[in-house]
Amino acid sequence: MTRSVAFSRRWLLKGAAAAGLTGSALSLAACGQSGEASAKTLLNVSYDPTRELYVAYNKLFAAKVKTPVTVNQSHGGSGKQTTAVIEGLDADIVSLALAHDIDAIAEKGLISADWAKRLPHNSTPYYSTIVFLVRKGNPKGIKDWGDLIKPGIGVITPNPKTSGGARWNYLAAYGWAKTHGQDPAAYIEALYRNVPVLDTGARGSTTTFVQRGQGDVLLAWENEALLALKDSGAKDFEIVYPSLSIRAEPPVAVVDKNVDKKGTRALAEAYVKGLFDDDAQKLVAENFYRPVSEAVAAQFTQTFPQLRLLSVDSDFGGWKKAHADFFAAGAAFDALQVKLNK
Amino acid sequence: MRARAPERPKTPAAFLLMALAAVWMALVIVLPLVNVLAEAFKQGVQPYLSAIVQPDALSAIRLTLTVAAIAVPLNAVFGIAAAWCVTRFDFAGKGLLLSVLDLPFTISPVISGMVWVLLFGAHGWFASVLEASNIKIIYALPGLVIATVLVTLPFVARELIPLMQDQGTDEEIAAVTLGASGWDVFFRVTLPNIKWALTYGVLLCTARAMGEFGAVSVVSGHIRGLTNTLPLHIEVLYNEYDSVGAFGAATLLAGLALVTLVLKTLLEWRFGDELAANRRH
Amino acid sequence: MTVNATPTPGAVPLATEGYKPPKATHKARVLPGFGLSLGITLTYLSLIVVLPLAALLARPWEHGLDGVWQTISDPRVLASLRLTFTTSLLAALVNLFAGLIVAWVLTRYEFPGKGLVDALVDLPFALPTAVAGVSLCSMYAANGWVGSLFAPLGLRIAYTPLGIFVALVFVGLPFIVRSVQPVLAEFDAEVEEAAATLGATPLQTTLRVIVPSLAPALLTGFSLAFARAVGEYGSVIFIAGNMPFVSEITPLLIVIKLEEFDYAGAAAIAVAMLSLAFLSLLLVNALQLLLSRRGRA
Known part of the structure; x- marks a missing residue:
């Protein structure tokens, strides 16, 4: 009895002390680390598929500025990242899937309202478009948007409510129908009747299509499709370019309120400006985004075929209107879901 | 019997x-x-090993252990206190207290994360206080800890309460009658009697704390190398089509859980006699 | 039901069948630490559980009762609640039987590797739910190990409500097993032997004597598994397909609202979900009370 009591008491005290000590030591270490580094640390809050690009660009940037700088990266669904920045995630730079998300942050006063004008090309250092990824040999003969609404075609696209990429898909499809004399609403309805799975993000949809074998065609960012092709060695899939698509522009901005508080404005502005330099533009193209620099684009015409592209601003009246028309709570997409299930 | x-x-x-x-x-x-x-292990042992020693994976492991090392002792102390007052005394509102204790089981992890944003987010109840004092809770270590604490709160208490209820108080009362102090009673009588249930509760609590995904996902901010816990890091890797890395990291959590649980079985088996002797006096 | 409540010589004779703790309000409170332990408990619960829930309850009302009602009565929200609660109920029911059998085998029989099996039961507690979801989805998709067995029969599991059910069974199993196991382990052998002496077959003994006395533990396990399933998010979204009205669970709708920065809407759905979960638990508790009364009568 005595022995076991002593044993258990020691055991408890030791355990508690060890746990407590490790805990506080580790948290102290963590604090020390962030405190010391905060002067030369930037946080780039971005959406999912840009990670490889920014890993490469961060190296380039660190070499350029000469002073030691750490750029931390946060990636997630564009909407989720937007909410996090609004709720206090200390981003110096946001690089999100669509301008509407940065507008939402600007509305809360964290970014100046004229952010899009501060950098060239509406503050988008790269763009992409929406293409079709189909299974090798294109067994269902999918050539253009019109083929997607045929009976028996399974279309994989994420939920536009949670995925920025899916909104570009939606707008591209809508734009095609409109420019081809079809009733866009009826076309969209027929299209979503062919969607068997709505993942929450673009990466989830790619996995569903590529690894789980669902559906016949994946509506994807061109950069995602090229990456999937590269990963699978181009033996299982091929890319189909439709006759018309959309210019998908993921913009970048410096978060004014945060950089002023942290004293990182100069560094953060250098970071986003540098994205437009030719060496960065080359990284952009190597990571399958279309570069905005014409000189660099000329070197990559093999990778990025010419394509007629719609634009949100001239064809949909800007993101504010497009969001209110299609994606806001109770707007066209929500109404469509109700209709599809009647 | x-x-x-x-x-x-x-x-x-x-x-x-x-x-x-x-x-x-x-x-x-x-x-x-x-x-x-x-x-x-799809591509063999070597890619597996290199996947789990990446710096981001290591920092995720360190963060996960840190969060557990703070959250679990807190919940253990709370669990003991709660079990003591619930099983040793009668008081008004005990039923209510027990229901509140079970609440975290019924709250969706998504909500368990969201409530902390409502309190400590930039638009939350305490936003101005936090802003003025420059304290960060959400998207930093404290946020991860409190979200984990909320999700794993009942585990230790729930293990101890039925056992202490069953054991009754006669041994403790005897000790008090013989003049032992409160802490003596606790350390010499109660603790030896409950140490296995306590160990088990702590193990469960630890396993759950390290595996928690939904709640921490809401409060983490997903900064690689800084606020990504192991489960969040797994999600990131999976989203990068790095299934070896993602599942490799998952084996660490599964392995950790299995090792602790097998350890518990072994301990019970090894010290089983002592335990029985303890109970019989 | 105790194994160790042996009366100690010289002790105050309190511990007997139906042990009742001494009243704290009573003058003769023998054991110390009431104030300290209650203080810790109340402070902790207030800070960690009550305060955040108060924040949640306070949040949905900025558009008034109408706004809340509009959010909750949206057919899509209602469909998701129906889906979430029915799949959770079914998963908990199936686990009730499966969990009882697993607990029975673990307590009644001796076999090699029992310790490992016993430890494995807790795996769903420890594996991150997202990992479970990914793993289950890759197994149960039409091109997975298990899914390919069912695909020729025209049965799709992943990306349907059936997939949600599979994920919820996974997260719920340990709750039933761990609730039943200790009670079963301490079940008085004499009662069983008495039943046998009176001519009952083993099956009769099991169904008429053992299972009824396990009922409270089974109910506890059932309600925990059910509650856990209702809130489950990580493992479900990977396997569900997430089609509105068909396979979209309520926690996902909350996440969607959060990403629209609609905290009021998210909180309204969260409150609705919590209240429903509570009502279900109350119902289970009432049933339990009824059972224990009948057991005593």
């Missing part, structure tokens, strides 16, 4: 039951685990 000792299965009914249990365990638990292992 005596409990029935387990025996070797003899009757056809026993074999049928064992077969049913085996099939169910295989379908529901073993196959998913095997699948995780198969994915992790």
Whole structure:
């Protein structure tokens, strides 16, 4: 009895002390680390598929500025990242899937309202478009948007409510129908009747299509499709370019309120400006985004075929209107879901 | 009163039951685990090893351990206090207190994360206080800890309460009658009696704390190398189509859980006699 | 039901069947630490559980009762609640039987590797739910190990409500097993022997004597598994397909609202979900009370 009591008491005290000590030591270490580094640390809050690009660009940037700088990266669904920045995630730079998300942050006063004008090309250092990824040999003969609404075609696209990429898909499809004399609403309805799975993000949809074998065609960012092709060695899939698509522009901005508080404005502005330099533009193209620099684009015409592209601003009246028309709570997409299930 | 000792299965009914249990365990638990292992080692041992020693993976492991090292002792102390006052005393509102104690089980992890944003987010109840004092809770270590604490709060208490209820108070009262102080009673009588349940509760709590995904996902901010816990890091890797890395990291959590749980079984077996002796005096 | 409540010589004779703790309000409170332990408990619960829930309850009302009602009565929200609660109920029911069998085998029989099997039961607690979801989805998809067995029969599991059910069974199993196991382990052998002496077959003994006395533990396990399933998010979204009205669970709708920065809407759905979960638990508790009364009568 005595022995076991002593044993258990020691055991408890030791355990508690060890746990407590490790805990506080580790948290102290963590604090020390962030405190010391905060002067030369930037946080780039971005959406999912840009990670490889920014890993490469961060190296380039660190070499350029000469002073030691750490750029931390946060990636997630564009909407989720937007909410996090609004709720206090200390981003110096946001690089999100669509301008509407940065507008939402600007509305809360964290970014100046004229952010899009501060950098060239509406503050988008790269763009992409929406293409079709189909299974090798294109067994269902999918050539253009019109083929997607045929009976028996399974279309994989994420939920536009949670995925920025899916909104570009939606707008591209809508734009095609409109420019081809079809009733866009009826076309969209027929299209979503062919969607068997709505993942929450673009990466989830790619996995569903590529690894789980669902559906016949994946509506994807061109950069995602090229990456999937590269990963699978181009033996299982091929890319189909439709006759018309959309210019998908993921913009970048410096978060004014945060950089002023942290004293990182100069560094953060250098970071986003540098994205437009030719060496960065080359990284952009190597990571399958279309570069905005014409000189660099000329070197990559093999990778990025010419394509007629719609634009949100001239064809949909800007993101504010497009969001209110299609994606806001109770707007066209929500109404469509109700209709599809009647 | 005596409990029935387990025996070797003899009757056809026993074999049928064992077969049913085996099939169910295989379908529901073993196959998913095997699948995780198969994915992790798909390309052999070397890619697996290099996947789990990446700097981001290591920092995620360190963060996960840190969060657990703070959250679990807190919940253990709370669990002991709660079990003591609930099983040793009668007071008004005890039923209510027990229901509140169970609440975290019924709250969706998504909500368990969201409530902290409502309190400590930039538009939350305490936003101005935090802003003025420059304290960060959400998207930093404290946020991860409190979200984990909320999700794992009932585990230790729930393990201790039924046991302490069953054990009754006569040994403790005897000790007090003989002049022992409160802490003496606790350390010399109560603790030895509950140490296995406590160990088990702490293990469960630790396992759950390290595996928690939904709640921490809301409050983490997903900064690689800084606020990504292991489960969040796994999601990131998976989203990068790095299934070896993702499942490799998952094997660490599964392995950790299995090791602690097997350890617990071994401890019980090794110290079983001592335990029984303890109970009999 | 105790194994160790042996009366100690010289002790105050309190511990007997139906042990009742001494009243704290009573003058003769023998054991110390009431104030300290209650203080810790109340402070902790207030800070960690009550305060955040108060924040949640306070949040949905900025558009008034109408706004809340509009959010909750949206057919899509209602469909998701129906889906979430029915799949959770079914998963908990199936686990009730499966969990009882697993607990029975673990406590009654001796076989090699029992310790490992016993440890494996807790795996769903420890595996991150997202990992479980990914793993289950890759197994149960039409091109997975298990899914390919069912695909020829025209049965799709992943990306349907059936997939949600599979994920919820996974997360719920340990709750039933762990609730039943200790009670079964301490079940008085004499009662069983008495039943046998009176001519009951083993099956009769099991169904008429053992299972009824397990009922409270089974109910506890059932309600925990059910509650856990209702809130489950990580493992479900990977396997569900997430089609509105068909396979979209309520926690996902909350996440969607959060990403629209609609905290009021998210909180309204969260409150609705919590209240429903509570009502279900109350119902289970009432049933339990009824059972224990009948057991005593």
